[in-house]
Amino acid sequence: MxxxxxxxxxxxxxxxxxxxxxxxxxxxxxxxxxxxxxxxxxxxxxxxxxxxxxxxxxxxxxxxxxxxxxxxxxxxxxxxxxxxxxxxxxxxxxxxxxxxxxxxxxxxxxxxxxxxxxxxxxxxxxxxxxxxxxxxxxxxxxxxxxxxxxxxxxxxxxxxxxxGKFENSMVVYKRVIGVLESKYGKSSIFLVSPFLGMAKVLVSIGRVTKAIEIYQRAITILESSRGVESEDLVVPLIGLGNLLLKEGRTTDSEIHFIRGKEGRELLEECLLISERSKGKDHPSSVTHLLNLATSYSQSKNFVEAERLLRISLDIMAKTVSPEDQSITFPMLHLAVTLYHLNRDEEAEQLALKVLRIREKAFGKDSLPVGEALDCLISIQTRLKRADAELLELLKRVLNIQEKESHESEEVMQTLKKIVFYLDKLGRKDEKFSIQKRLSVLRMKYKQTVQY
Known part of the structure; x- marks a missing residue:
């Protein structure tokens, strides 16, 4: 050593x-x-x-x-x-x-x-x-x-x-669970850590039913050893709640309602546990508020999502600077929510503020800035801002996306938007070259999907 x-x-x-x-x-x-x-x-x-x-x-x-x-x-x-x-x-x-x-x-x-x-x-x-x-x-x-x-x-x-080596991960987790069960029994608190790790791996490989079962085992162990209001329950409850919400989006409407409701109840339980132990205005509540806001947004209840997001921003305003980059995440979420509520002017102001803070914090060509630009473009498109300005924003997004990959689906979608605005502006020479590139990319993407 x-x-x-x-x-x-x-x-x-x-x-x-x-x-x-x-x-x-x-x-x-x-x-x-x-x-x-x-x-x-x-x-x-x-x-x-x-x-x-x-x-x-x-x-x-x-x-x-x-x-x-x-x-x-x-x-x-x-x-x-x-x-x-x-x-x-x-x-x-x-x-x-x-x-x-x-x-x-x-x-x-x-x-x-x-x-x-x-x-x-x-x-x-x-x-x-x-x-x-x-x-x-x-x-x-x-x-x-x-x-x-x-x-x-x-x-x-x-x-x-x-x-991303999930098979290896599963083998290791199975072994350590066996080791701990033989040492301490099947209800040991020490099983919770590998259970949570295994549950995430199961989600990654598409074994959702088994993942739900593992999350529930971890929750049962924690409830019996720590009590039903223990802060230790927050992690498995969030994992299970988000998983149920995610699964609800892929099933029929009745199951969607049942799973979505169950998942949201788990997230609400996490928020209550946090509020009881640390108080309603504690910064740790922000994560749970954002999770709940996301679940309501998925259910198209944007009014409730807005309420939760404003609470989270109020809490953060008491603990971080107005220019702190961490505040931009609930702020951008709120901008998207306001967009869905057709309050475009207010949404635009929030998106512009997020963009400015993130440019300063992460750099003008960073992925967080690209995310903010993408949101701003959607809002300003509906507000019918100048086509030339929107085109320049799209070019910025493309430049950021290409740093990650030149052939991603996101790049392809941005190229389509650029072609649309070049056509509106009558810039045929630029349109031709971009359109040619888009055709090549579409073919490659189609072949990749088929393969």
């Missing part, structure tokens, strides 16, 4: 560590729809609390791993990502030498786990894959009843999910 303080590279540490002691923030840009971030986990199983019970002899190695991760996180916060990656790579080389020499114990697994989590925190998903591959080889030889394996496996399930 090479933590912040220099440790001899020839020193092989033979003690154990509880990697669950690491306070990890997973910040990745990949497919994380199935990831179980530490912030999603109930306090009963935070990364500072593990069902494993390491002896005093394990604490020195654990401390060194903690120092390593803390140093990496500190470097990231200070903007020294290159130094953080150098530190992680140095440790990776050391542990690989140990493994090649035949050492494949929990200490090697824990070290690889921390290194992988460090790369996740940086956002370097490409480096995480090979580390997980090696880690998988190490843990497959470890006995299920060994110490600390549960913590490593939970992290692996989350990281595999963040990489």
């Amino acid at each position: 090479i933590p912040a303080q220099a440790i001899s590279p020839h020193c092989t540490l033979k003690t154990f560590t509880s990697v669950a002691s690491l306070n990890v923030d997973v910040a990745c840009k990949g497919n994380s729809s199935g990831a179980s971030n530490p912030s999603d986990l109930p306090r009963s199983r935070t990364l500072l609390q593990s069902p494993s019970n390491p002896s005093d002899g394990m604490k020195d190695f654990e401390r060194q791993l903690q120092e390593l991760y803390d140093e990496v996180k500190s470097m990231i916060l200070m903007g020294n990502k290159d130094n953080a990656m150098d530190l992680l790579q140095a440790n990776y080389e050391v542990v690989k030498e140990q493994i090649n020499a035949g050492a494949r114990g929990i200490e090697e697994a824990a070290t690889l786990d921390v290194i992988a989590l460090g790369y996740m925190a940086i956002g370097d998903l490409k480096s995480v894959g090979p580390i997980l591959y090696l880690l998988d080889k190490v843990v497959e030889s470890l006995k299920d009843d060994g110490p600390l394996l549960d913590s490593v496996l939970i992290h692996m399930g989350s990281m595999y999910s963040a990489l």
